[in-house]
Every structure is written in C-alpha cells, then in structure tokens.
Amino acid sequence: MMILQFIDGNKKNWETHVLNVYRLFEQIKCLLFFLLIHLYYRMLYNQPSALVGRTDVASVTSWSAPIIWEGTFDSTLIDSIYKQQNLTIATTVFALGKYTRFVKDFLESAEQHYFVGFRVHYYLFTDQPESVPDVKIGENRSLTVRKVQSLNRWQDISMGRMEKLEKLIENELASEADYIFCLDIDTKFYGHWGVESLGRLVGVIHPWLFDTPRNRFTYERRPKSQAFIPAGEGDYYYAGAAFGGSLEDVHHLTKTCREQLSIDAANSIEAVWQEESHLNKYFLLNKPSKLLSPEYMWRDIHESAAQIKIIRFTNQMLPVFSYTDMVCPHRLPIRHYESVNG
Numbered sequence: 001m002m003i004l005q006f007i008d009g010n011k012k013n014w015e016t017h018v019l020n021v022y023r024l025f026e027q028i029k030c031l032l033f034f035l036l037i038h039l040y041y042r043m044l045y046n047q048p049s050a051l052v053g054r055t056d057v058a059s060v061t062s063w064s065a066p067i068i069w070e071g072t073f074d075s076t077l078i079d080s081i082y083k084q085q086n087l088t089i090a091t092t093v094f095a096l097g098k099y100t101r102f103v104k105d106f107l108e109s110a111e112q113h114y115f116v117g118f119r120v121h122y123y124l125f126t127d128q129p130e131s132v133p134d135v136k137i138g139e140n141r142s143l144t145v146r147k148v149q150s151l152n153r154w155q156d157i158s159m160g161r162m163e164k165l166e167k168l169i170e171n172e173l174a175s176e177a178d179y180i181f182c183l184d185i186d187t188k189f190y191g192h193w194g195v196e197s198l199g200r201l202v203g204v205i206h207p208w209l210f211d212t213p214r215n216r217f218t219y220e221r222r223p224k225s226q227a228f229i230p231a232g233e234g235d236y237y238y239a240g241a242a243f244g245g246s247l248e249d250v251h252h253l254t255k256t257c258r259e260q261l262s263i264d265a266a267n268s269i270e271a272v273w274q275e276e277s278h279l280n281k282y283f284l285l286n287k288p289s290k291l292l293s294p295e296y297m298w299r300d301i302h303e304s305a306a307q308i309k310i311i312r313f314t315n316q317m318l319p320v321f322s323y324t325d326m327v328c329p330h331r332l333p334i335r336h337y338e339s340v341n342g
C-alpha cells in the first residue's frame with residue numbers, strides 16, 4: 001500500500017513537472033511570436049549619418065539629384081517605404097532578329113534580382129514571338145509579348161524603340177503601372193536592382209564615360225542634328241540602354257526623342273549614337289531627378305573598376321556576334337568626334 005502511494009505521488013509530481021515545462025514552452029513561444037511581430041513592424045535599420053558616406057564617388061548632382069551607388073541607401077528601409085504603395089513597375093525590352101537569344105538570360109536573371117517582392121510587368125517586343133522561351137515568372141509578375149515588324153538596320157531597331165514606348169505608355173499603361181524602366185535586352189542581372197532606383201525621371205551614367213571630361217563625351221557634335229550638344233556643355237553621358245521614371249515623365253521623354261529623331265530623318269542626318277544621342281540632349285534640357293551609377297548598366301561581368309562595388313546589371317557580349325559596323329562601339333564616336341572637331 002505504502003509503495004503504491006509512493007508511486008502514485010511520484011507520478012503526480014512528474015505530471016505537474018511535465019505540465020509546468022509545457023506551460024513554460026507555451027510562454028516562450030508566445031514571447032517569441034510577439035517579439036517577431038514587434039521586430040517586423042518596428043523595422044530595425046542602421047542610423048543614417050549626416051557625416052559618413054561614400055567618399056570615393058559623388059552621390060549627388062549639382063542640381064541636387066541623388067546618384068545611387070552601393071553604400072548610399074539601406075535596402076531594408078527603402079523597401080519598407082515602397083512596400084506600402086503597392087506599386088507596379090512596367091519594364092520594356094526589345095528582341096528582334098538575333099537578339100531573341102538574349103531573352104532567356106534577361107528574364108531569368110531579372111526574376112532573381114530585379115524588383116524582387118514587387119509587382120513587375122514585362123513587355124517584350126519581338127518579331128519572333130514563337131521563339132520566346134518558357135521562363136517561369138514569379139507571383140505578382142507577368143510577361144506580355146508583342147509582335148512587331150522586323151527591321152534590317154540595327155540603328156532603326158534601336159531608334160524605333162522610342163515611338164513604340166511612347167505609344168505603349170499612351171495607350172495601355174495609364175491604369176496598369178506606376179513606374180516604367182526601358183532596358184536593353186543584351187544584358188543580364190547579377191545583383192540587386194530595387195526600389196532605390198525609382199524616381200520621376202531616371203537616367204543611368206554610361207559605364208564607359210563616367211570618369212571622362214565632357215568635351216570627350218560621345219554627344220552628337222554636328223549642329224545640323226537635333227541632338228547637337230556643343231563642346232563645353234553637358235552634365236553626364238547617359239546610357240541609352242537603361243532609363244525610366246514615372247509614366248508621365250517617360251512619356252514626355254519618348255515623345256520628344258521620337259519627334260527629334262524624325263526631324264533628323266527629314267534632314268537626312270542620323271545622330272552618332274542614334275536615340276542615345278537624343279536621350280542625352282533630352283537629359284541636358286530636362287534634368288533627371290535621380291541618377292543611377294554605372295553599377296546599374298555595367299560594361300561586362302568580367303570588367304572591374306575601383307568605384308564599382310557591385311555589378312547589378314551588365315552588358316552581355318556574346319562571341320557569336322560579329323559587330324561589323326559596331327566594333328569598339330564606345331571608341332568609334334570618340335574618333336568621329338575628334339575627326340569632326342579637328
């Protein structure tokens with residue numbers, strides 16, 4: 001009898017003990033849960049400094065527009081600000097002729113790095129919709145393929161983009177998107193490209209000319225062209241391969257460039273770097289509200305420069321291409337400029 005009571009008593013103690021441990025676990029679980037909720041809503045980030053920042057590059061223009069480099073923004077903070085706005089970013093690319101072979105890498109890498117966690121609507125213009133590869137596009141993201149007419153000259157393809165973009169914004173995007181980025185397709189993402197890049201009017205500093213004096217920029221130097229910028233003028237040399245902003249501002253940009261391109265065509269002149277020359281003229285007269293450093297349009301994944309701490313988006317050179325009249329694309333206009341200007 002004594003033994004049975006003893007066992008019974010021990011069992012009771014043991015049960016109470018298990019119950020206590022269980023309650024403790026429950027309490028810890030609750031605590032962790034509230035801690036996580038608290039951390040989530042009271043997002044933690046480093047204190048922004050009024051004194052410390054990048055010292056090897058300029059992070060603001062002389063008209064007070066930010067220039068975005070690695071180390072000038074905090075992704076956690078900026079993402080949380082834009083998350084509340086439920087934005088859609090329209091993103092346009094063109095792939096005609098041989099350039100369809102770039103589509104797979106572009107889309108797959110964009111899905112990994114470009115506006116991850118945000119709503120993106122890709123618009124792909126191509127003369128071969130049947131050749132568009134089956135790329136898995138994430139939730140809240142979509143791809144629209146548009147068939148366009150084939151063109152023989154790469155210059156016409158490149159310049160023709162302005163009109164197509166103008167019409168797309170005009171006819172379709174108003175209720176569809178908040179921002180738009182217009183990108184080259186012979187490119188690939190290797191690093192984060194997010195909401196830090198959003199702004200009213202956004203230009204990217206050209207990767208070959210970010211440390212060059214403006215008199216050596218490959219602006220159009222012939223006064224006959226609407227893209228003409230005389231020596232002694234200009235701010236930066238912007239890449240034609242990436243620009244963006246609000247629908248209204250990019251609509252105005254594409255409309256103006258399309259008009260200037262057709263005035264040039266009527267006067268039988270083609271600017272040295274086609275629509276890129278006109279884009280540079282536009283940005284001289286209409287200052288971008290935000291500039292992206294060449295991290296956002298780099299030369300090639302194998303190229304480096306001291307100021308480039310991260311390659312986010314880069315040109316893709318494929319050996320299968322013969323660049324016939326495009327050999328040394330960046331030096332050609334410099335030679336042209338020197339020969340035109342003695």
Ligand SMILES: CC(=O)N[C@H]1[C@@H](OP(=O)(O)OP(=O)(O)OC[C@H]2O[C@@H](n3ccc(=O)[nH]c3=O)[C@H](O)[C@@H]2O)O[C@H](CO)[C@H](O)[C@@H]1O
Nearest residue numbers: 094095096097099154158184185186239240241273274276
């Ligand atoms: C880094 C940069 O700023 N690049 C610019 C530069 O050379 P790029 O060498 O980058 O020009 P490019 O050959 O990539 O042509 C521009 C874009 O046109 C499209 N395309 C071109 C040819 C073709 O057969 N099929 C096709 O689809 C494609 O989307 C391509 O990405 O100069 C061009 C001059 O006009 C453009 O201004 C480019 O944006």
Ligand SMILES: [Mn+2]
Nearest residue numbers: 184185186241
């Ligand atoms: Mn390109």
